[in-house]
Amino acid sequence: MLLEDLLKSILEFIEHIELIVVDNAGDSQTKRVCDKYVEQGLPVVYSHEPRTGISIARNTAIFLSTGEWVLFLDDDLRLGNSFIRKILDLIESSGADIICPRMITPIQKDFPAWLTERLKSGIGQYDFRDKIVELGNKVKIPIGACMCFRRSVFEFCGPFREELGRKGKELLGGEETLFFWKAFQKGFKGIYVPDIEVIHVLSPFKESKRYWKRQGFGAGRSKVLMLKYQVGKHLFFPNLVFMAGYSATKALVRSGMMLFLPNSKFENYYKTLVHLGTVYQSAMCMVAVILRKS
Numbered sequence: 615m616l617l618e619d620l621l622k623s624i625l626e627f628i629e630h631i632e633l634i635v636v637d638n639a640g641d642s643q644t645k646r647v648c649d650k651y652v653e654q655g656l657p658v659v660y661s662h663e664p665r666t667g668i669s670i671a672r673n674t675a676i677f678l679s680t681g682e683w684v685l686f687l688d689d690d691l692r693l694g695n696s697f698i699r700k701i702l703d704l705i706e707s708s709g710a711d712i713i714c715p716r717m718i719t720p721i722q723k724d725f726p727a728w729l730t731e732r733l734k735s736g737i738g739q740y741d742f743r744d745k746i747v748e749l750g751n752k753v754k755i756p757i758g759a760c761m762c763f764r765r766s767v768f769e770f771c772g773p774f775r776e777e778l779g780r781k782g783k784e785l786l787g788g789e790e791t792l793f794f795w796k797a798f799q800k801g802f803k804g805i806y807v808p809d810i811e812v813i814h815v816l817s818p819f820k821e822s823k824r825y826w827k828r829q830g831f832g833a834g835r836s837k838v839l840m841l842k843y844q845v846g847k848h849l850f851f852p853n854l855v856f857m858a859g860y861s862a863t864k865a866l867v868r869s870g871m872m873l874f875l876p877n878s879k880f881e882n883y884y885k886t887l888v889h890l891g892t893v894y895q896s897a898m899c900m901v902a903v904i905l906r907k908s
Contacts, residue, residue: 749804758790834891
């Protein structure tokens with residue numbers, strides 16, 4: 615089980631950390647794994663969150679925690695050597711408010727060509743190679759699968775927007791992007807550290823085209839929803855019309871590229887769906903504006 619493999623890689627540092635597992639999928643196996651470690655006398659806190667959604671689970675974890683720093687780890691991660699020790703050392707020495715490690719999703723030889731191309735586009739990876747990078751809104755936003763930040767960042771910029779993020783079969787996103795955008799806007803310091811490495815294991819359900827089709831459409835919808843929260847008010851009707859028209863044009867272009875670039879057919883199909891998701895959510899927001907004014 616992914617969770618158990620992750621817990622094993624953390625337990626050698628258990629005396630330094632507070633370990634909380636939030637289960638909002640109602641998975642009995644998750645509880646059994648946590649109970650096993652509790653029976654061994656290890657301080658693993660299990661919490662069942664009945665409301666579905668990754669943002670809800672993360673907010674629950676933060677409210678349950680008591681430490682000055684919060685580290686989020688998705689269960690599909692594998693930690694490099696002395697990962698927790700290196701994080702603890704950086705907390706003491708860096709002066710940063712946000713610490714993001716190097717994250718790599720290995721590409722296996724037996725992956726189909728379309729999936730390899732998806733991963734090469736940067737999916738599930740956060741990699742600036744071997745240099746320390748100061749983070750900000752002009753740099754690629756960190757990935758939420760592994761993020762470490764001071765509690766004060768959450769107090770100023772949180773909670774995570776519960777309307778965004780994965781929620782059952784609805785593959786919205788952007789909750790992490792919005793959180794980090796707010797943090798950097800408020801002047802919190804973030805750093806990328808290459809010698810702290812995590813491996814992002816590709817979960818089996820992400821090896822299907824069906825998943826990426828839904829994820830692409832959700833990503834397009836999320837783009838509009840994030841913008842709504844960034845401007846802090848309702849989007850203006852002309853902006854929505856422009857977004858819908860621009861994305862519809864891009865969708866047509868990508869559809870044409872599918873015909874002329876057969877080796878990149880699925881990648882262009884995916885991006886077509888992203889643009890169509892933007893058109894759809896823009897249209898929904900336009901309807902909301904019309905109803906609000908009527």
